[in-house]
Amino acid sequence: GENVEQHPSTLSVQEGDSAVIKCTYSDSASNYFPWYKQELGKRPQLIIDIRSNVGEKKDQRIAVTLNKTAKHFSLHITETQPEDSAVYFCAGYRDDKIIFGKGTRLHILP
Amino acid sequence: SQTIHQWPATLVQPVGSPLSLECTVEGTSNPNLYWYRQAAGRGLQLLFYSVGIGQISSEVPQNLSASRPQDRQFILSSKKLLLSDSGFYLCAWSLDWDRGGKLFFGSGTQLSVL
Numbered sequence: 001g002e003n004v005e006q007h008p009s010t011l012s013v014q015e016g017d018s019a020v021i022k023c024t025y026s027d028s029a030s031n032y033f034p035w036y037k038q039e040l041g042k043r044p045q046l047i048i049d050i051r052s053n054v055g056e057k058k059d060q061r062i063a064v065t066l067n068k069t070a071k072h073f074s075l076h077i078t079e080t081q082p083e084d085s086a087v088y089f090c091a092g093y094r095d096d097k098i099i100f101g102k103g104t105r106l107h108i109l110p
Numbered sequence: 111s112q113t114i115h116q117w118p119a120t121l122v123q124p125v126g127s128p129l130s131l132e133c134t135v136e137g138t139s140n141p142n143l144y145w146y147r148q149a150a151g152r153g154l155q156l157l158f159y160s161v162g163i164g165q166i167s168s169e170v171p172q173n174l175s176a177s178r179p180q181d182r183q184f185i186l187s188s189k190k191l192l193l194s195d196s197g198f199y200l201c202a203w204s205l206d207w208d209r210g211g212k213l214f215f216g217s218g219t220q221l222s223v224l
Contacts, residue, residue, distance in 0.1 A: 032211050043200060043215040044154065089154060091213075096142050096161050096206065097169075098213050102153035 002027040004092045006101025014109050019080055021104045023090035024072040032093035033073045035064060037086045038103075044089060048075070080108050112137035116201045116216030123223050129174075129188040131219050133201030136182065141203040143184040144213070145176055148198040160184060161206070196223045 003026040013019045025033075031052040036044035050057045050064045050073065057064050061080075066073040077084055085108045090101045116133045123129060135141050145157040156169045158176035166176050173192060177185045184201060201216040 034213065043217055046212060046214070049212065093211060096204075097156065097159060097167075098144070098204070099156060100146075100154040 002030055002092050002094055002097065002099040004090060004099050004101040006090050006104060008104060009102065010105045010107070012107040012109055013080055015080055015082060017080055019075075019077045019084070019106055021075045021088055021090070021106075022072060023074070023092075023101050024070075025092040026071070027092065027094055028068075028071060030092040030094040033064070033066060034091050034093070034098075035062075035075050036089045036091065036100075038089065039086045047088075077106075082108050082110070084108050112203075112214070114201065114203055114214060114216040116219060118219060119217065120220045121222070123191050123221065125193055125223055126190050129186070129191050129195070129221070131186040131199055131201075131221075133184045133186075133216055134182055135203045138182070138203070138205065140181060140206075142206060143178060143182075144202040144204070145184065145186050146200045146202060146215075148200065148218075150197070154200070158186070191223045193223050196221055 006023045034049035035047050037047045038044040048059050048062050048064050050066050061078045063076040087103045087105050089103045091098050113136045142161050144159045146154045147157055148154050158168055160166050160178045163178055174188050199219045202213050204213045
């Protein structure tokens with residue numbers, strides 16, 4: 001089955017700098033890769049996603065890149081702000097199963 | 111628009127007691143339904159998923175079970191809770207791939223087994 005690895009587990013960046021979170025997946029048939037943001041005590045919220053026929057997608061300060069050959073995808077957050085502090089999860093999707101990485105706790109330092 | 115309801119929000123149960131968590135989705139038909147568990151400070155572990163009434167796939171063997179008695183209702187159960195069952199339980203729904211595939215979570219149930 002699908003296995004999704006996520007790195008780093010914790011990331012601290014200065015406010016205004018960029019943050020990058022990386023994930024790898026094991027099943028080459030996976031075809032959809034969403035990213036979720038979870039604030040303390042709340043449900044995960046979808047922030048951006050990418051399908052396997054696209055290499056990059058951008059939405060304001062957030063972008064996701066996908067390398068199908070290497071089976072990895074990354075989340076890029078530019079011009080980070082205090083409200084970006086949260087736990088971020090990547091996921092891989094195949095045949096109605098959505099498997100998540102273990103999460104990255106992002107701290108934005110003042 | 112679609113909404114997902116999950117209850118209760120918080121639950122404290124003694125070891126050995128039964129469990130029933132319920133989730134319903136409104137505003138769509140034939141959704142895929144999921145139960146995830148999140149231990150404190152940890153990731154999202156897929157427990158069960160269902161692509162239709164009476165169709166349940168189990169991902170992790172344990173003392174939990176799931177049922178889907180109606181199209182938009184998903185229930186997580188246990189006959190006897192263990193301490194290790196404590197965690198944040200999240201119900202989620204999605205449409206199948208052809209209709210979008212995006213996953214949306216309920217507000218979660220914080221379960222403490224004492």
